[in-house]
Structures are given as structure tokens and as C-alpha cells.
Amino acid sequence: MLTVEQLIVGHDRSAKEPESPRFQYDLKLEKGQWMAISGPSGVGKSSLLGAIAGLVPVESGDMFWDSRSLNSLPAGQRPLAILFQQNNLFHHLTIAQNLALGINPSGTLTSSQQQRLQDTAKRLAIDSLLHRKPHELSGGQNQRAALARALLRQAPLLLLDEPFNGLDKALRLECISLLEDINQEDGITILMVTHHPEELAASDIIQAQMALGGRLHSSY
Amino acid sequence: MRFRLSPHDTPKIIAWVFILGCFLCSIYGLVSAASASSHHDTSLPWQYWGEVFSFTLWQAFLSTVTSFLIGLPLAAGLAWRFERAKPYLLALMQLCFVLPPLVIVMILIQGLGKQGWLNSLGLSPYGLLGIVLGHAFLNAPFVARNVIQRLESIPRTEMQLSQHLGMSTFAFYKWVGLPHLTSTLKSTFLFVFLLCINSFAIVLSLGGGPGSTTLEVAIYQSLKYEFNPHQAAWLAAVQCITTLSIAIIMIKSSATHPSKPECISLGKKTKGIHYIALISFLLLWCLPLCLFITRHLTNVISQSFWIEPLALSLVYGFTVTTLSALLCFALLSSQRAKTASTLIANLGIIYPTMVLTTGLTLLWYRSALGQWSPLILILAIQSLVILPYLYRALSDPWDRIKHQYGPLYAHLNMSSGQRLRWVYWPLIKGPFIGSFCVSTVLIMGDITVPAMLGFEHFPTLSVSIAKSLGAYRFEIAYGLAAVQLLATLFLFSLAEYFGRTEYANR
Numbered sequence: 001m002l003t004v005e006q007l008i009v010g011h012d013r014s015a016k017e018p019e020s021p022r023f024q025y026d027l028k029l030e031k032g033q034w035m036a037i038s039g040p041s042g043v044g045k046s047s048l049l050g051a052i053a054g055l056v057p058v059e060s061g062d063m064f065w066d067s068r069s070l071n072s073l074p075a076g077q078r079p080l081a082i083l084f085q086q087n088n089l090f091h092h093l094t095i096a097q098n099l100a101l102g103i104n105p106s107g108t109l110t111s112s113q114q115q116r117l118q119d120t121a122k123r124l125a126i127d128s129l130l131h132r133k134p135h136e137l138s139g140g141q142n143q144r145a146a147l148a149r150a151l152l153r154q155a156p157l158l159l160l161d162e163p164f165n166g167l168d169k170a171l172r173l174e175c176i177s178l179l180e181d182i183n184q185e186d187g188i189t190i191l192m193v194t195h196h197p198e199e200l201a202a203s204d205i206i207q208a209q210m211a212l213g214g215r216l217h218s219s220y
Numbered sequence: 221m222r223f224r225l226s227p228h229d230t231p232k233i234i235a236w237v238f239i240l241g242c243f244l245c246s247i248y249g250l251v252s253a254a255s256a257s258s259h260h261d262t263s264l265p266w267q268y269w270g271e272v273f274s275f276t277l278w279q280a281f282l283s284t285v286t287s288f289l290i291g292l293p294l295a296a297g298l299a300w301r302f303e304r305a306k307p308y309l310l311a312l313m314q315l316c317f318v319l320p321p322l323v324i325v326m327i328l329i330q331g332l333g334k335q336g337w338l339n340s341l342g343l344s345p346y347g348l349l350g351i352v353l354g355h356a357f358l359n360a361p362f363v364a365r366n367v368i369q370r371l372e373s374i375p376r377t378e379m380q381l382s383q384h385l386g387m388s389t390f391a392f393y394k395w396v397g398l399p400h401l402t403s404t405l406k407s408t409f410l411f412v413f414l415l416c417i418n419s420f421a422i423v424l425s426l427g428g429g430p431g432s433t434t435l436e437v438a439i440y441q442s443l444k445y446e447f448n449p450h451q452a453a454w455l456a457a458v459q460c461i462t463t464l465s466i467a468i469i470m471i472k473s474s475a476t477h478p479s480k481p482e483c484i485s486l487g488k489k490t491k492g493i494h495y496i497a498l499i500s501f502l503l504l505w506c507l508p509l510c511l512f513i514t515r516h517l518t519n520v521i522s523q524s525f526w527i528e529p530l531a532l533s534l535v536y537g538f539t540v541t542t543l544s545a546l547l548c549f550a551l552l553s554s555q556r557a558k559t560a561s562t563l564i565a566n567l568g569i570i571y572p573t574m575v576l577t578t579g580l581t582l583l584w585y586r587s588a589l590g591q592w593s594p595l596i597l598i599l600a601i602q603s604l605v606i607l608p609y610l611y612r613a614l615s616d617p618w619d620r621i622k623h624q625y626g627p628l629y630a631h632l633n634m635s636s637g638q639r640l641r642w643v644y645w646p647l648i649k650g651p652f653i654g655s656f657c658v659s660t661v662l663i664m665g666d667i668t669v670p671a672m673l674g675f676e677h678f679p680t681l682s683v684s685i686a687k688s689l690g691a692y693r694f695e696i697a698y699g700l701a702a703v704q705l706l707a708t709l710f711l712f713s714l715a716e717y718f719g720r721t722e723y724a725n726r
Contacts, residue, residue, distance in 0.1 A: 055627045076633020087624050092646045105634040107642060 002029040002052075002157060002189060007061035009047045009214075022059070023047050023214035029206075031156070034183050034190040035218070038197040039210035045193040046085075048214065049159045052191070053082045065157060076105070081150035083163040088146035089134045095121075095145045096130040102149035117152060124148045124178065140171040147175070151182065158182075160192035172199060228554050232561065235550035239564050242604055243571060246579030253582045254453035273458065276434040279348060279423070280416035283355030287412055288405075290356055291363030296393075297497020298364070299371040309501070310368070311716050313361035316505055318658055320665025320708060321421035322685045324354050326701040327508050328426070329694075350426035355419060359412045361505060370404040371397060403473065410470040417463060418572050420668045421682075425689060435459040436574045440671060449582050456575040467570045509705065516702035525696065526681075526703045533680040533707070537660035541610070544603035545656065548610045552618045565611035573605050577672045594673045601669050606659045613655035614648065621647050654719030657711040664704065681707070 004027035023044035029035055037045050050056030052063055054075030063070045065079050081102075089098045099121065103113050121127040124144045134142050143163060150158055160179075164172040176199060182188055194200070197207050208218035298309060332345040332353075343349060374396065382396050420436045428437050435455055442452040520526055551561045568576075584590055584597055621644055629639050667686050670678040679687075681704040688697035 050627075053627075053631060055630060074633070075630040082631055084627060087628060090625060090628070090643060093642065097642075101632055101634070101642060105629075105632050105638045105642075107638070 001031055002027070002063070002065055002191070003067075004028075004048075004052070004063040005061055007048075007051060007063055008059040009044070009051050009056055010059040021213070024061075025051070025214045025216070027216060029189060029191060031189055032183070032187045033206060034179075034204070035192070035206040035208055036197050036200050037191070037193050037208045037210050037216070038195065040212075043210045043212050044214040045210050046161050048210075049082065049161050049191065049193060052078075053080060053159055054078055055082075079155050080157040080159055081153040081155040082159040083143075083146050083150055083161065085162050085165060088149075088163070089142060091134050094131055094133055095126065095137070098134075098145065099130070099149050099152055102152045120148050120151050124151075139167050140174065143167065143171075143175060144178070147178065151186075156187075156189060158188050158190045158192075160190065160194075162193050162195060165195065169199070172196065176200060229556060231550035231553050232556075235547045236561075236564060238600075239547065239567065239604060239607070242580065242600060243567055243576065245583055246571075246576045249579035249581070249583030249586075250453045250456055250575070252586075253449040254457065256450065269455075269458070271431070272433050272435055272438045272455075273462075275432060276417055276436075276462070279351050279355075279427075279432075279434065280413050282348070283352045283359070283416040284409060284413045286352050286356040287359035287363050288409065290360040292367060294360065294364040294497055294501055295367035295371065297494050298501070299368045301494045302498060305498075309498075310365055311712075312501075312506060313365040314716075315709070315712050316361040317358060317365075318661050318665070318708070318712065319358065319509075320661075320682055320701075320704055321354070321358065321419070322425065322665070322667065322682050322689075323512075323701045323705050323708070324357050325422055325425045325689075326685070326698060327512050328354055328357070330512065330698065331508065346426050347429075347432050348427070351423055351432065354422040354426060355416050357505070358422075359415065361501075363408055363412065364501075366404055366408045367401065370401055374400050406473050407470060410466055410473070414463060414466050414470065414569075417459075417466070418574070420574060420671070421666075421686075424667075424671070425686070435462070436572070436668075439574055439578055443578065443581070443672065452578055453582065456572075456578045459572055460575045463572050464570055512698075513702050513705055516698045517706065519695065520699035520703060523699075526700055529679055529681045529684045529700060530703055530707060532678075533664045533682070533704070534660070536678075536680055537663045540599055540602040540606065540663050541656050541659045543599060544606045544610050544659065545652070547603060547607055548614055551611065552615060555622070562611070562615070565615075566608045568605050569608045573601070573666075573668050574672070576604065577601055577669050581672050598669050598673055598678065602663055602666070605666070605669070606663055609662065610655055610659055613651055613658075617648050617651050618644075650718050650720070654715040654717075657715035657718070661708050661711050661715075664707065 004025050007025045009023045009025070021042075021044070025044075025048050027048075037048070039045060047056050051058050052070065054070070054073065058071060070078055089095070090101070093101075096117070097107060099117050100107050100109050100113075103109060103117065109117065118127060121130055124147060126141060126144050126148060129137055129141060129145070134145070137145070146163065164175050167175065179190065183190055200207070206218050208216045210216055298306075302309065328345040328350055332341070332343050332350070345353070378396055382392050387395065417434070418436060419434075420440070423432070423434045423437050424440065427433060428441075433441070435458060439452050439455045439459065442448045442455060548565065551565050580597060580601060581594075584594060625643050629643055634642065664680065665682055667682045670680065670683050671686070681700055685697050685700045685704070688694070688700065
């Protein structure tokens with residue numbers, strides 16, 4: 001279970017505005033659940049995902065995965081995978097290299113890891129594209145590759161920050177149905193930010209609205 | 221601001237201490253020499269100083285104006301035209317800017333001297349005229365290049381609008397071109413002016429006599445010929461204040477250049493006047509260089525006197541650039557106190573090389589280290605001199621990589637070594653190898669530092685040319701200059717080749 005307790009994310013020092021807002025978050029998400037957060041821009045949706053992933057500094061409060069505090073863990077060791085809005089793949093590396101770095105940051109794989117990479121690529125229908133570089137692929141193929149890398153990390157929690165934003169509706173729906181499989185077959189917990197909550201058809205998705213300051217109003 | 225030290229900051233702090241230490245030692249060396257009572261007459265010769273000071277500014281002003289008078293028409297003639305040849309033209313202009321100053325001196329002497337091709341014009345390559353021509357040869361292509369790049373980055377819509385309104389060329393430059401160019405012109409003018417004030421090799425070899433001595437050369441002469449550290453220290457202080465004030469004006473008025481000009485083609489017709497610009501550039505710059513190489517290289521090739529200086533120059537250039545690159549990466553390694561790091565990396569621009577060298581030399585020979593070979597000192601000074609260039613070339617791509625992939629590699633738990641191997645090195649190796657080659661060219665061409673610390677320690681190509689010139693052995697000087705020109709061309713082509721591969725595989 002993911003628990004976020006009175007988590008305060010301070011203003012970003014690198015931000016241009018002298019007084020960028022502070023956000024406070026409270027959130028509970030059971031294992032295997034899928035929550036979709038929507039809301040106007042600037043209310044702190046991405047900051048929540050960034051804070052959970054350890055990429056945005058936290059001022060106070062804590063968050064837990066299965067009662068284990070995440071605050072003390074460095075970004076790379078948290079039990080989660082994240083897809084950003086952009087720059088999910090290293091553009092100068094091939095898809096195979098990008099996926100391999102998701103399994104082991106040294107880039108060298110054992111033969112069983114190699115097999116797992118092939119299987120996941122096949123599952124997401126990118127197995128024929130492994131030797132290519134991201135710029136040779138379509139937007140949808142790139143997002144599937146990024147999703148494949150997220151799955152290869154074998155993390156129980158998947159954070160998605162509007163990852164399908166640049167895709168057209170048909171491709172977005174295709175990716176969402178992939179996510180549904182992943183959610184149901186692998187039991188992966190999903191926390192996603194989206195601008196198109198209406199496209200999430202499955203009935204068991206928790207739809208949440210975020211208001212200014214980070215407050216969440218959820219409804220089934 | 222909170223500033224806690226972490227192990228990640230160690231390389232950066234070592235670099236800070238080294239760089240600041242060198243500059244502070246230099247200031248200390250100058251101050252102690254200036255305040256020490258010497259056996260020399262401590263009353264300062266104001267009239268001589270006045271002459272030196274006004275000549276420094278006058279020659280710099282004339283050189284800058286000449287560079288602009290040649291560079292601007294060249295830019296106007298070449299902008300938006302010759303699209304296919306443009307990358308090569310811009311590269312050639314960049315090459316002229318990094319040419320070893322002594323090679324330019326040799327070409328001028330060759331062209332205007334007693335047996336020169338243009339001797340019939342009755343112009344002497346020595347004195348003010350030679351100095352101004354030498355500076356213009358270096359800087360006019362640089363001016364043209366900056367102006368062309370700024371002009372070609374004018375938004376496409378504005379260009380189309382001016383065409384739609386049927387503006388004449390004059391009206392276009394008045395209403396569209398000039399407003400875009402103002403800040404570029406201002407900062408380029410000040411930068412070229414600064415370079416001409418700090419120019420050493422050209423003034424030393426073509427001027428240097430009474431009435432054509434600049435502050436730089438006067439410092440050198442006080443130390444080397446008059447053995448008067450007291451006067452050298454005071455001259456260095458004047459030089460430092462002069463360049464510092466210009467640097468401050470320059471920083472205040474500095475333009476934010478668009479990083480990548482979008483080369484636009486508007487289907488403009490290429491008229492005769494544009495060919496005149498192209499041909500005069502080729503005739504005035506490329507032809508002399510080619511003639512010089514073909515004429516003197518054949519004399520050199522059968523002999524071996526050039527091999528040792530060439531090898532030494534390359535080893536020297538590589539060593540200094542490696543040292544400087546280490547400093548540069550140490551400064552870039554952590555994000556903290558970035559502004560301070562940028563300022564420290566750029567101290568070499570604000571604080572003149574000659575002044576830095578004078579201060580450290582004075583200190584070196586007063587200390588117990590004085591009996592050792594000043595090789596380490598030369599390497600340290602040169603690495604600081606080249607650091608602003610390397611830092612400028614590498615900090616942009618470095619920051620871009622960090623911005624683009626920082627969250628991703630943090631999320632993937634990559635260690636520093638893995639980040640370097642998979643992310644930084646593949647993306648930065650193009651600009652790195654490119655700037656490495658150019659910086660080697662610049663170091664090979666410099667004689668300021670070796671001249672101050674003694675030529676005998678350092679028979680590189682430039683130093684050997686200077687020595688042969690001093691001994692009136694022109695044939696050897698010509699031959700060495702041709703070899704240096706060829707080495708410069710080679711390294712510069714490498715730089716262009718690798719510099720272009722940045723993000724090429726995207």
C-alpha cells in the first residue's frame with residue numbers, strides 16, 4: 001500500500017518565480033489499485049509524482065510503501081518505476097540499450113535478464129525495433145519502449161506523468177489498454193496524472209481531482 | 221544560502237582553490253614587487269607611460285574599426301547567400317580567428333616586406349600599419365561571422381514581412397537588421413577591442429620600438445630588458461585596470477545570443493555584389509594562407525629542423541588542454557554555486573594573461589622555487605588562460621544533458637561512472653574533442669607565457685619562430701610558420717569534424 005502523510009513539497013529554488021507555491025499531499029492507495037489524478041495545471045500533480053520518486057525535494061512529512069518509509073531511500077532505490085512527460089529514453093542509445101539500463105544501470109545483462117528483456121519487448125510489440133534509436137521510431141513506439149523499461153524494473157508501483165500526452169487519441173487508448181493488462185495481470189499499482197480522465201473506461205479506476213495546494217478529492 | 225560540503229563537491233573545491241590560488245599569488249607578486257624599494261629610480265616616467273597607454277588604446281581602436289570596416293560589408297555580402305558553402309565559409313572565418321599570431325606576422329612580412337609580393341605599394345609591415353593590418357586579418361572574419369550568424373537568426377516571419385512590404389536593402393537594414401544587430405555589434409566591438417589591447421605577439425614583432433609599444437610589450441620589456449620589476453608591476457596594474465573596465469562594460473552590455481541560428485533560405489537572388497564579397501574573402505584570407513604553405517613547405521619538407529618543435533608543440537598543447545579540461549570538468553561536476561564557478565572559470569578573460577604571468581613570474585623567482593625549471597608554472601598559467609574557452613564550449617552541452625536526462629538517470633540509479641559512460645561521454649565527446657583541438661591550436665600559437673618565462677625552456681614552434689625572427693633567420697622562420705599553419709589547419713579540421721557530431725545521432 002502507498003501512503004502519503006502530510007507531505008509538504010517546498011518551492012523549487014531553481015524556479016524563476018520568487019514565490020512558487022508549496023503543496024501538501026495526503027494519499028492512500030491499496031496494492032493493485034489504479035488512481036488517475038486530473039486537475040488544472042500548476043496545482044502540483046507532477047510534483048506529487050516527483051516527490052514520491054525522490055526527484056523533487058521534500059520539506060516535511062513522509063510516504064510509505066508497505067510501511068517502509070520512502071524518504072530515506074535515494075531516488076534510484078525506491079520500489080517504483082516512473083514515466084515522465086518527455087525524455088523517457090536516451091536518444092543517443094538504441095532501444096535495447098535503453099531497456100538494458102532499466103534492468104541494470106551498468107548496461108550489462110546476464111542471459112536470463114537478456115531473455116526477460118526479449119519477452120517484455122515481445123509483449124509490447126517492440127521486439128523488432130530493439131536495434132533502432134528513438135528518433136527512428138514513432139511516438140507510440142517510443143512510449144511503448146519506455147513502458148517496457150518501466151516493466152523491466154519489476155517495481156510494484158508505476159508512476160505515470162501524462163506519458164501519452166503527445167499521442168493521438170487512438171494511440172492513447174492503445175497504451176491505456178496495455179496498462180489495463182499490466183494492472184490486472186501483474187497486479188501493479190498505478191498512480192497516473194492525466195488530462196483525459198474520460199478515456200479511462202475501466203470501472204475500478206479511482207478518479208481523483210487535485211485542487212490548488214495539492215488537495216485531492218477522489219471518487220470511484 | 222546553506223552551503224554544506226559533500227564528497228561530490230571535492231573536485232570543484234580543489235579546482236576553486238587552484239584557480240583562485242594562482243590569481244591571488246599573481247596579485248601578491250605584483251603588489252610586493254610594486255612596493256619593494258628597488259635600486260631603480262622609483263619615480264615613475266609619466267611621459268613614457270602616457271605614450272604607451274595612449275598608443276595601446278589608439279592601436280586597439282584603429283584595429284577594431286578596421287576589422288569592422290572590412291567585416292561588416294563582408295557579412296552583408298555573404299548573409300543568406302551561398303547556402304551550401306556557408307558552413308565551410310563560417311569555419312574558414314573561425315579558422316582565421318584562431319590562427320597563430322606569428323603566422324600572420326610572417327604572412328604580412330612576406331607580403332609587404334622588402335622582397336614581398338606587394339612591396340611596390342610602398343607600405344611597411346612594421347609599426348602602426350602592420351599592427352592594425354595584423355589585428356584586422358585576425359578579427360575581421362570574426363566580426364563577419366558574428367554578424368552573419370545574428371542576421372541569419374532573424375525570425376523568418378520578419379524577413380518575409382520585410383519582403384512583403386517591398387523594403388529596399390537600405391530600408392531592411394535600417395528597420396529590421398540594425399535593431400537585431402545592435403547588441404551583437406556592441407559586444408563584438410568591445411570584445412575585439414579587448415583582444416587588441418591584450419595582443420602581444422603581433423605588437424612585439426611588428427612594433428615594439430619607441431612610439432609603437434603597448435602596455436603588454438612594455439611590461440615584457442621592463443622585465444626582460446630593463447630588469448625593472450617595479451615598473452613592470454605598475455604597468456601590469458594599469459593594464460589590469462584598463463581591461464577590467466572594458467570587461468565590465470562588456471558584461472553589462474552583453475547580448476544574449478540565440479544559441480542556434482536557424483539558417484533560412486528566402487530564395488534571394490545572388491547578385492554580383494555577393495560574389496565580390498565571396499571572392500574578396502577568398503583572395504584576402506584564403507589565398508595568402510595557401511600561397512604561404514605551398515611556397516615554404518617544399519623548402520622545409522626535406523629538412524628536419526621542424527620535427528622537434530612540432531612534436532614539442534603538440535605534446536605541450538595536449539598536456540595543457542588536458543589539465544584545463546580537468547579543471548573544467550571539476551567546475552562542472554556539481555551544480556552548487558554555479559554562478560561563482562562560472563565567474564572563476566572566466567577570470568582568465570578579465571585578468572590579462574600578461575599580468576597573470578608577470579605576477580607569478582615575479583613571485584616564482586623571488587621564492588625558493590626560482591632555481592627550478594618554470595615548466596610547471598608555464599603549464600599552470602596556460603591551463604588558466606585556456607579555461608574560459610573550454611568552459612564556454614562545454615558548459616552548455618553539459619547543462620543541457622543534465623537538464624534533459626538528470627531525472628531519468630537518477631531514477632535508474634546510475635552511478636557517476638555509469639552516467640559518464642552511458643550519458644555524458646556519448647553526448648559530450650563531439651564538443652569535447654572539438655574544443656580540445658581548438659584549444660591546442662590556441663596554446664601552440666601563444667608566445668606570451670613562454671616569452672615571459674624564458675624561451676630556452678620551451679622550443680615550441682611559435683617560440684622557435686620568434687627566436688629565428690629575432691636572429692633574422694627568415695627562411696627558417698617561414699618554414700616553421702608553414703609547418704605551424706599546416707598543423708593548425710589539421711587540428712582545426714578535426715575540431716570542425718567532431719564539433720559537428722554533437723547530437724548528430726539523434
